[in-house]
Amino acid sequence: MSAGILDGKALAGRIKEELRCKCGRLARAPQLAVVLVGDDPASAIYVRNKERDCRECGIDCRDHRLAADTTQEALLALIRELNRDDSVDGILVQLPLPKHIDEDKVIAAIDKQKDVDGFHPLNVAALWQKQPCTLPCTPKGILKMLRAAGVEIAGKEAVVIGRSNIVGLPVSKLLLDANATVTMAHSRTRNLGEVTRRADILVVAIGRPKFVTADMVRDGAVVIDVGVNRDPETGKLCGDVDFAAIEPKASVITPVPGGVGPMTICCLMENTIECFLRRIARK
Numbered sequence: 001m002s003a004g005i006l007d008g009k010a011l012a013g014r015i016k017e018e019l020r021c022k023c024g025r026l027a028r029a030p031q032l033a034v035v036l037v038g039d040d041p042a043s044a045i046y047v048r049n050k051e052r053d054c055r056e057c058g059i060d061c062r063d064h065r066l067a068a069d070t071t072q073e074a075l076l077a078l079i080r081e082l083n084r085d086d087s088v089d090g091i092l093v094q095l096p097l098p099k100h101i102d103e104d105k106v107i108a109a110i111d112k113q114k115d116v117d118g119f120h121p122l123n124v125a126a127l128w129q130k131q132p133c134t135l136p137c138t139p140k141g142i143l144k145m146l147r148a149a150g151v152e153i154a155g156k157e158a159v160v161i162g163r164s165n166i167v168g169l170p171v172s173k174l175l176l177d178a179n180a181t182v183t184m185a186h187s188r189t190r191n192l193g194e195v196t197r198r199a200d201i202l203v204v205a206i207g208r209p210k211f212v213t214a215d216m217v218r219d220g221a222v223v224i225d226v227g228v229n230r231d232p233e234t235g236k237l238c239g240d241v242d243f244a245a246i247e248p249k250a251s252v253i254t255p256v257p258g259g260v261g262p263m264t265i266c267c268l269m270e271n272t273i274e275c276f277l278r279r280i281a282r283k
Helices: 009-026 043-057 074-086 101-108 121-128 137-148 168-175 190-196 262-280
Strands: 031-037 062-067 090-093 157-161 182-185 201-204 222-225
Touching: 009 043, 009 137, 009 182, 009 262, 031 043, 031 074, 043 062, 043 168, 043 262, 062 074, 074 090, 074 101, 090 262, 121 168, 137 222, 137 262, 157 168, 168 182, 168 201, 182 190
Parallel strands: 031 062, 031 090, 157 182, 157 201, 201 222
Antiparallel strands: none
């Protein structure tokens, strides 16, 4: 058996075309403010990719680049300014931030209505209370991929490895809301292989190259690989699962690169438009 490879890049391309058409019908282009602190090369690449996708979708992206030694108060002052700016519909602060800046305080300072990442405490609370909110981009993208592939979620057993606030916790909640039976696994989980072999749907988000091996996956499982790592042997990009070994066993699997990553940025574009529309509706 050979798995169906879930091409996130192709799916994101189709969704971005729909978003471009939607933006073309709006009175003005939604505006996204992207804040980058420091000169981390990986963060700079992520920001550049987001700016590119904004242009493709018809979103006005304005970047604000600050030096690595920018004080926390200076960053918070910029966020307050962007919160007050009526032309700004969404605010994204690229993470991680320099160690001297408290990420939680920065995220909480962003206007909830302009929080395109879905990280604000009030958006997180709304997600868990089944209230309208901005969904985190990666979990939102994962659910879109599963549905686009025709994967039945209701009644299935889903295992999520990783319990981060950005991916593990929210994707578990979205799977639960879709009526899956969800188990969260993490670094303290005992007999991890026994847990993962029960999974009809396995989501892995731990940041460890090729951590999940073939013996940890049941035949016919759907495998969603969120990790982006460097293979210590080849130096090439790889995920958290051993793709070559698991692909023959899985029914559906996402590649790295080209799987979840493009959908994350695509959902950021969608969230920006949704923030714009909600702000317009309140006026």
